[in-house]
Amino acid sequence: MLWLALHFPLLPLEALPLRQSPSAVVSRGRVLACDRQAAEAGVKSGQKLSTALGLQPGLAVFEREAVRENGALESLACWAGRFTPTLSLAPPNTLLLEIGGCLRLFGGVEPIVDAVLAGCAEQCYSPTWAVAPTALGGRWLAQAGAGAIYREPAAMQAALAGLPCAVPGWPAEAQSRLASFGLKHLGDLQALPAAGLRRRIGSEPVDDLLRARGELPDPQQPFVFPESFAIEIELPARVERAEALAFAGQRLFAALAGWLHGRQLLVRACTLQLKHDDGSLTALVLRFAEPAADEGRFLRLLREQLARLHLAAPVEVLRLLADEVENKPGASAHLFDAAPVGEGALACLERLRARLGEAAVQMLGEKADYRPECASVHRDAAADVAQPKPSPPPAAAMPPRRPLWLLPAPQSLAERAGQPHWHGPLKLLSRAERLESGWWDEGEAAAAGDVRRDYFVARNPQGQWAWVFRDAQGWYLHGLFS
Amino acid sequence: MSAVALPATLAEVLARGDIWRGDTLASLPTSAIPSGHAELDAELPGGGWPRGNLTEILIDRSGLGEMSLLLPALARLSAEGGWLALVAPPWLPHAPAWAAAGLALDRLVVVQAGKQAAWCCEQLLACGGFAGLLVWPEAGIGAQALRRLQVAAEGQATFTCLWRPLTQAAVPSPAPLRLTLATSENGLSVQILKRRGRPAARPLNLSLPRPGRSSRALAGPSLSLATARGPAAAAVA
Numbered sequence: 001m002l003w004l005a006l007h008f009p010l011l012p013l014e015a016l017p018l019r020q021s022p023s024a025v026v027s028r029g030r031v032l033a034c035d036r037q038a039a040e041a042g043v044k045s046g047q048k049l050s051t052a053l054g055l056q057p058g059l060a061v062f063e064r065e066a067v068r069e070n071g072a073l074e075s076l077a078c079w080a081g082r083f084t085p086t087l088s089l090a091p092p093n094t095l096l097l098e099i100g101g102c103l104r105l106f107g108g109v110e111p112i113v114d115a116v117l118a119g120c121a122e123q124c125y126s127p128t129w130a131v132a133p134t135a136l137g138g139r140w141l142a143q144a145g146a147g148a149i150y151r152e153p154a155a156m157q158a159a160l161a162g163l164p165c166a167v168p169g170w171p172a173e174a175q176s177r178l179a180s181f182g183l184k185h186l187g188d189l190q191a192l193p194a195a196g197l198r199r200r201i202g203s204e205p206v207d208d209l210l211r212a213r214g215e216l217p218d219p220q221q222p223f224v225f226p227e228s229f230a231i232e233i234e235l236p237a238r239v240e241r242a243e244a245l246a247f248a249g250q251r252l253f254a255a256l257a258g259w260l261h262g263r264q265l266l267v268r269a270c271t272l273q274l275k276h277d278d279g280s281l282t283a284l285v286l287r288f289a290e291p292a293a294d295e296g297r298f299l300r301l302l303r304e305q306l307a308r309l310h311l312a313a314p315v316e317v318l319r320l321l322a323d324e325v326e327n328k329p330g331a332s333a334h335l336f337d338a339a340p341v342g343e344g345a346l347a348c349l350e351r352l353r354a355r356l357g358e359a360a361v362q363m364l365g366e367k368a369d370y371r372p373e374c375a376s377v378h379r380d381a382a383a384d385v386a387q388p389k390p391s392p393p394p395a396a397a398m399p400p401r402r403p404l405w406l407l408p409a410p411q412s413l414a415e416r417a418g419q420p421h422w423h424g425p426l427k428l429l430s431r432a433e434r435l436e437s438g439w440w441d442e443g444e445a446a447a448a449g450d451v452r453r454d455y456f457v458a459r460n461p462q463g464q465w466a467w468v469f470r471d472a473q474g475w476y477l478h479g480l481f482s
Numbered sequence: 483m484s485a486v487a488l489p490a491t492l493a494e495v496l497a498r499g500d501i502w503r504g505d506t507l508a509s510l511p512t513s514a515i516p517s518g519h520a521e522l523d524a525e526l527p528g529g530g531w532p533r534g535n536l537t538e539i540l541i542d543r544s545g546l547g548e549m550s551l552l553l554p555a556l557a558r559l560s561a562e563g564g565w566l567a568l569v570a571p572p573w574l575p576h577a578p579a580w581a582a583a584g585l586a587l588d589r590l591v592v593v594q595a596g597k598q599a600a601w602c603c604e605q606l607l608a609c610g611g612f613a614g615l616l617v618w619p620e621a622g623i624g625a626q627a628l629r630r631l632q633v634a635a636e637g638q639a640t641f642t643c644l645w646r647p648l649t650q651a652a653v654p655s656p657a658p659l660r661l662t663l664a665t666s667e668n669g670l671s672v673q674i675l676k677r678r679g680r681p682a683a684r685p686l687n688l689s690l691p692r693p694g695r696s697s698r699a700l701a702g703p704s705l706s707l708a709t710a711r712g713p714a715a716a717a718v719a
Contacts, residue, residue, distance in 0.1 A: 344609060344610065344611040345565040345591075345609060345611030345612055346611070347609065347611075348605055348606060348608075348609030348611060348612075349591060351605060352593060352602055352605060352606075355598070355601075356593070356594070356595065356596075356598065356602070359594070360593060360594040360595065360596075361591065361592075361593050361594075362591070362592055363587065363588060363589075363590060363591055363592070364575055364577050364580060364587045364590045364591075364592055365577060365587055365588075366577040366578055366581055366587055367577075372576060375576065375577055375578050376574065376575065376576055376577035376578075377577070378592070379588075401579075401693035402576055402578050402579040402582065403576055403579055403693075404549050404575065404576060404579045404580060404583070405544075405549075405571075405572075405573035405574065405575065405576060406573060406574045406575075406576045407573060407574070408573070408574060423543075429693070430693065457693045462543060462665065463545075463546050463664075463665025463666075464543055464544070464545035464546060464665075465545050465546075465547065465692060465693065466545060479573075479576060480544055480545040480573065481545060481547075481550075481692070481693050482544055482545055482546075482547065482548055482549035482550065
């Protein structure tokens with residue numbers, strides 16, 4: 001086992017995305033955490049709120065909410081599902097990732113740590129960390145801000161010996177006793193006989209020390225990825241611009257991507273609910289052309305959607321629900337293939353649809369109908385393209401030639417001396433092809449209806465090849481052979 | 483002190499991929515797509531339609547056979563499983579004809595881009611998933627937008643073709659390959675306005691399969707009667 005412990009000292013503050021600077025979280029009238037700008041002005045944790053406001057008059061103050069911190073920690077755990085399926089929460093502000101099992105996938109400890117820290121920074125979290133063979137040892141080292149990798153128990157034990165005895169979570173009485181004995185570092189405790197130490201400071205701290213050193217087993221409660229995904233973020237201030245929501249949304253989608261990895265799922269559609277300050281809800285449905293689990297793709301689609309959105313009222317809460325998920329099919333990686341450049345056709349179409357609208361991006365489809373205006377259908381680019389269908393058998397030999405382009409509606413042509421004119425007299429080059437069809441939707445609104453037409457291939461003096469027809473009303477231009 | 487780089491010899495310089503001599507056609511680093519017309523391939527640098535560059539085709543009116551010129555190449559791309567996109571086409575594509583030309587309809591995307599055609603093309607090129615892109619930009623597309631498209635197309639394995647009016651022939655364009663089309667007696671007259679290489683002298687006359695006349699000859703009553711009678715007459719004799 002190798003644990004990466006992530007300790008979030010500023011979690012009460014960082015659980016609030018989109019807060020302005022300087023800001024601080026207070027609990028019972030005393031500062032609990034403050035951001036860097038406030039700290040530079042002299043604000044410290046433990047200070048009275050009045051002192052802090054005196055030092056930094058523009059300080060934005062938030063009351064601590066344990067529920068929100070728990071939510072943030074859980075969404076971080078979901079996010080970390082992309083790195084390892086074995087995680088454990090150590091409330092209130094520490095996350096443990098078992099990375100010993102996925103070293104080969106990422107190519108070593110350092111790449112994992114780098115990726116995890118970069119991901120935290122992207123979501124605006126600033127953890128302190130440590131990698132250690134025991135969970136508790138990792139936690140203590142992370143809380144002390146070690147920021148180092150201890151692969152071997154011996155190295156970790158040496159590092160632990162240098163930590164001060166003021167371990168958070170130990171009873172205050174034990175700590176004061178240790179101080180009165182003159183014991184400053186955990187290493188000093190080791191030199192003492194365990195039985196006597198137990199009598200003096202209680203069993204718990206001694207057992208903790210043994211667990212941290214790896215001398216007692218320390219099973220961790222694994223984090224269970226929720227069955228269905230629904231995470232919300234409460235925004236500290238009301239947001240009036242849709243684009244600004246992209247940042248807060250990023251945390252949600254990062255958590256979604258991790259959750260999907262952790263549960264080996266793909267998402268087909270998800271809903272981002274925006275709760276407005278007047279209590280109304282806006283639902284933003286993100287539908288993917290193919291089931292996806294890629295955070296970058298989620299965000300690109302979200303930005304397109306937000307760019308088109310006009311907020312009716314300021315937003316207070318963001319909530320993300322995964323609506324349609326499916327199991328991820330097993331796939332084996334290619335040994336030598338280079339990764340494809342770019343995001344691929346389907347992801348691109350999805351983004352074009354988000355900007356131009358559903359109707360503007362469509363695939364061509366064929367329908368068995370004799371009437372030319374009914375033979376082409378537009379298919380939803382998102383529907384059923386994930387599984388390529390077997391192409392239909394080639395049409396019968398020598399099918400009648402059809403033009404590549406149709407006019408949106410047949411254009412009436414002038415007729416002189418029995419000859420249709422389109423930029424000059426049209427020379428008919430084929431025999432008439434009679435199309436007589438469509439009695440079934442005669443009289444229905446917006447239907448082509450019954451047609452009885454003789455089609456000809458024709459050419460005009462400019463050399464344009466046209467598809468014209470004659471019916472009871474006269475001559476019409478209907479298509480172009482191009 | 484590091485060694486000073488020796489001056490490269492002229493032969494080494496000439497052997498570089500991005501140098502072409504004025505009296506020969508440039509060979510493009512990216513693979514070209516055979517156009518299906520041997521005479522045209524011989525005149526195109528790289529021996530076919532270029533990938534990773536803009537190709538401009540200038541016509542003053544449609545219906546001359548300009549799509550038929552491209553169909554063999556498009557059908558080849560489609561047969562290889564590539565995606566094709568028609569951006570802002572001026573008419574409605576008629577599905578049976580495209581399918582009969584050998585294009586897989588479930589990989590043919592029609593984008594009604596309107597004023598955002600240039601943006602769409604950039605996205606379609608950048609995603610790297612498309613094998614062919616046919617674009618009908620609006621008449622007033624500026625040199626800057628064209629330049630952006632050329633930059634977006636560079637290095638991508640996409641055949642990108644822009645249809646533009648003949649009036650733009652005199653206006654400079656960043657596209658490395660520009661053709662004008664005109665009708666001729668038995669097909670299509672193709673003049674290469676600009677290519678990487680020495681200028682093309684005379685227009686090419688390509689014969690294209692056209693609808694009409696040939697089908698009348700084959701389906702005419704006299705011919706079918708004659709073939710029906712042939713074996714029977716032989717049996718009698």
